[in-house]
Amino acid sequence: MKTDLNTNLRAIWGRAYVRVVGANRELSWLFFEVTLPLLAVFAFALIYRGLHAPEQYIGFVVVSGAMVAFWQNILWAMAAQFYWEKEMGNLELYLIAPVSRMAILLGMAVGGLFMTAIRAAAILIIGSWIFGVHYDVGSWLMLLVVFWVTMGALYGLGMLSSSLFMLYGREAWHTANLFQEPVYFISGFYFPVRSLGSGVAMAASLLPLTLGLDAIRQLLFSGGPVNPLLPVRTELVLLVIAMVLFNWAALKALTYMERLGKMTGRLTLKSQ
Amino acid sequence: MSEALEHSDAPSRLGPWLAAARLGWAIESNWADPFVFMTYQIVRPLFGALILVVMFKIVTGQPTSSAVFGQMYVGNAFFILVVQCVSCIGLVIFDDRERYQMLRYIYLAPIGLGAYLAARGMARLAATTVSILFTLAVGAWLFGLRYHLSPADLPYFSLILILGGIATLAMGIMLGGSTMLMAQNGWSMPEGVSGVLYLFCGAVFSIDILPWPFSAVARLIPWTYWLEGIRRSLLGSGYVASLAGLTNAQILLRLGIGTAGTVAVAWLTLRFAEYRAVATGKLDEKTDH
Numbered sequence: 001m002k003t004d005l006n007t008n009l010r011a012i013w014g015r016a017y018v019r020v021v022g023a024n025r026e027l028s029w030l031f032f033e034v035t036l037p038l039l040a041v042f043a044f045a046l047i048y049r050g051l052h053a054p055e056q057y058i059g060f061v062v063v064s065g066a067m068v069a070f071w072q073n074i075l076w077a078m079a080a081q082f083y084w085e086k087e088m089g090n091l092e093l094y095l096i097a098p099v100s101r102m103a104i105l106l107g108m109a110v111g112g113l114f115m116t117a118i119r120a121a122a123i124l125i126i127g128s129w130i131f132g133v134h135y136d137v138g139s140w141l142m143l144l145v146v147f148w149v150t151m152g153a154l155y156g157l158g159m160l161s162s163s164l165f166m167l168y169g170r171e172a173w174h175t176a177n178l179f180q181e182p183v184y185f186i187s188g189f190y191f192p193v194r195s196l197g198s199g200v201a202m203a204a205s206l207l208p209l210t211l212g213l214d215a216i217r218q219l220l221f222s223g224g225p226v227n228p229l230l231p232v233r234t235e236l237v238l239l240v241i242a243m244v245l246f247n248w249a250a251l252k253a254l255t256y257m258e259r260l261g262k263m264t265g266r267l268t269l270k271s272q
Numbered sequence: 273m274s275e276a277l278e279h280s281d282a283p284s285r286l287g288p289w290l291a292a293a294r295l296g297w298a299i300e301s302n303w304a305d306p307f308v309f310m311t312y313q314i315v316r317p318l319f320g321a322l323i324l325v326v327m328f329k330i331v332t333g334q335p336t337s338s339a340v341f342g343q344m345y346v347g348n349a350f351f352i353l354v355v356q357c358v359s360c361i362g363l364v365i366f367d368d369r370e371r372y373q374m375l376r377y378i379y380l381a382p383i384g385l386g387a388y389l390a391a392r393g394m395a396r397l398a399a400t401t402v403s404i405l406f407t408l409a410v411g412a413w414l415f416g417l418r419y420h421l422s423p424a425d426l427p428y429f430s431l432i433l434i435l436g437g438i439a440t441l442a443m444g445i446m447l448g449g450s451t452m453l454m455a456q457n458g459w460s461m462p463e464g465v466s467g468v469l470y471l472f473c474g475a476v477f478s479i480d481i482l483p484w485p486f487s488a489v490a491r492l493i494p495w496t497y498w499l500e501g502i503r504r505s506l507l508g509s510g511y512v513a514s515l516a517g518l519t520n521a522q523i524l525l526r527l528g529i530g531t532a533g534t535v536a537v538a539w540l541t542l543r544f545a546e547y548r549a550v551a552t553g554k555l556d557e558k559t560d561h
Contacts, residue, residue: 032460039467043476047324047344050477053331173302174312181319190323195330 011099015107019077019115033069034122041065041127044190056221057191059135062127063220064189066120067213070154071183073116075176078158079165081108083172091166092268101254105162109155138222142232146219149239150212156246157208163253166261187213192227201229208242211235288383289391296395299367300360313399314406317352321407324348324476325415337416343511344476345417347499349407351475353400354440354495355466360396361389361444362462365451369556376556386542389448393441420508428520429505432527436498439531442538443469449542452549455559469495478512494530497523 023029044061085091094104127133137143165172186204187193193201193210204210215235218228229235261267301309328334328341336345369375378388411417421429447462454461472479472486473495479487490496496512501523504510515523549555 026457028457029460032464036460036464036467039464039471042471043467044327046471046477046481047327048331050481051328051331053327057331174304174309178312178315181316181323185319185323185326191326191330195326 007098008100008103011097011103012107012110015104016111016114019108019111023111023115024118030119033119034126037065037068037072037119037123038126040068041123042130045127045131055132055134058131059128059133059221060192060217061190062124062131062133063217064184064213065127066124067209067216068184068189069116069120069123070113070151071209072180073112074154074158074161075179077112077115078108078155079161079179080172080176082162082166086166086268095258095267101258102159102251105159105250105254108162109159112158113151113155135220136222138219142236143216143219146212146215146232146236146239149236149243150208150216153208153239153243153246154212156243156250159250160246160253163250163257166254166257166267183207183209186210189213192217192229194227194229198229205229205238208239208246211239211242215239288381289387292383292388292391293394296360296364296392297399299392300396300399310399310402313403317349317403317407318410320352321345321348321410335416337418339507339509341415342411342417342507343503343509345411345415346408346503346506347475347511349404349411350436350499350502351470351473351495352403352407353397353437354443354469354473355463356396356400356403357393357440358444358447358466358469359462361393361441362447362451362465363459364389364392364448366456366459369452370456370558373556373558379550379555385449385546386445386539389445389542390441393444397437397441419506421506425505428524429502431524432498432501432505435524435527435531436495436502439494439498439527439534442531442535446534446538446541449538449545452545453552453554457559469493472496473499474512475499480512480514492530494527494534497527497530501527 041061041064044064045058048057048061082091085094094101097104128135165175184190186196186200187207187210188196188201188204193204193214196204201210211229212235214229215232218232230238258267304312324344325336325341328336328344332338332340334341365375368378379385381388383391408417408419412419443465444462447465451458451461470476472482472490473493474482474490475495479490479496482490496515500510500512500515501520504520504523510516518526546555
């Protein structure tokens with residue numbers, strides 16, 4: 001069934017609305033979603049202070065705190081979202097709605113990006129203020145381009161994961177948990193990723209987060225040594241490729257997993 | 273029925289408690305295969321420790337067998353217990369009230385909410401113990417840490433562990449109890465509290481670098497003394513310079529007082545929350561959509 005563009009756009013807005021407007025109505029969520037990553041920022045910044053590390057490392061931690069918010073959103077509100085929807089009984093409603101499945105995913109992504117951007121900005125501002133982080137931005141334009149391309153690639157990965165998670169049962173919870181500390185480690189959230197060695201760092205570059213974070217750090221702290229993985233322009237090209245690839249793969253995976261789910265009878269099977 | 277309960281023997285009293293612990297294990301592991309669950313349980317803390325390793329190496333350039341790294345590593349490894357238990361018990365009420373909608377039946381059961389929450393936490397405590405042991409073993413195997421636990425230190429170390437475990441369970445019960453009066457959107461609160469404790473108890477950095485009044489708070493909570501006692505037992509020396517003047521017995525005494533205080537506050541919080549939840553009808557009020 002073909003649906004006109006207007007209906008799909010309305011579906012995107014409808015799904016995004018919950019996160020753009022609804023999620024900001026509950027102020028306790030906002031509080032905790034800003035506070036929890038901030039606590040991690042404080043802890044890691046104090047470790048660096050305790051070790052008498054260069055102040056730039058504390059800046060790394062603050063920037064990473066903001067990026068953690070995006071990664072958490074992708075894990076729990078994108079990748080695992082269809083699992084929650086299945087548990088709550090909403091997934092079948094999405095599937096019978098006369099809209100593209102990608103419209104639903106795009107709505108989730110757009111809403112999630114907006115919702116998280118507010119939280120990430122708060123983390124960045126508060127963290128920078130408390131620890132007196134000094135930024136030396138090389139190019140604001142490049143910084144904005146790199147940020148948005150990173151988000152495009154990350155949310156593409158989120159949509160792809162969402163399709164894969166659709167058929168997951170209870171293990172979705174554990175799997176999402178598993179992609180926290182290990183990803184923080186291999187993506188170099190709290191240290192320059194190159195410290196892991198070039199081989200590991202290049203392998204970690206399969207995650208757009210690794211390249212995006214490295215490029216953003218290079219652009220935010222251009223005045224000092226940041227031990228970069230690759231030049232920013234190279235990272236940007238790789239991020240663009242990742243963005244296209246992940247979004248295309250998400251579209252294919254969604255169609256395939258939906259068909260597989262129907263064939264195996266697991267699409268709307270709860271508590272499996 | 274109450275008379276029968278009052279005269280019940282020990283095994284039958286233990287029965288509901290064991291059932292709650294078994295339920296805790298099933299829910300916590302999400303009914304996964306124990307091996308798969310333990311793999312998940314081990315991987316996260318291990319990578320958390322690896323982050324510390326890299327941070328330490330790139331800044332100091334010292335070998336991981338150095339004393340400072342050992343203090344950080346051991347503190348981080350044992351703090352897993354606090355994170356896991358507090359988060360687990362703190363979410364029990366939300367799970368049972370909102371998701372499984374069983375809280376009203378649990379309330380009616382003869383076990384009592386406090387014992388039920390503790391039993392649920394025991395399952396997580398058992399699983400977390402394996403994570404800690406594994407993380408410590410990796411520390412010795414890969415990073416050259418040397419633990420100096422002599423047989424003479426064993427009673428002290430055991431007491432420290434037990435008191436810290438009790439304080440942690442009590443904190444979990446306090447948070448779990450207080451969630452009876454909260455809507456389900458307070459689910460982040462237990463994680464937030466464990467994050468605050470991580471900052472204040474000096475799990476990975478000395479509390480001496482905390483500004484006042486945070487450093488004063490750090491000296492009030494039992495986990496600061498718990499970790500200091502563990503470090504002294506396992507590594508032969510403490511981490512916090514300002515606590516160096518305290519003897520092992522004084523550390524134990526402060527931990528004991530802190531634990532007693534935490535248990536008392538937890539008990540009062542639970543009783544008050546239970547009373548208010550029943551009186552206002554919040555006990556089985558479903559607050560999600």
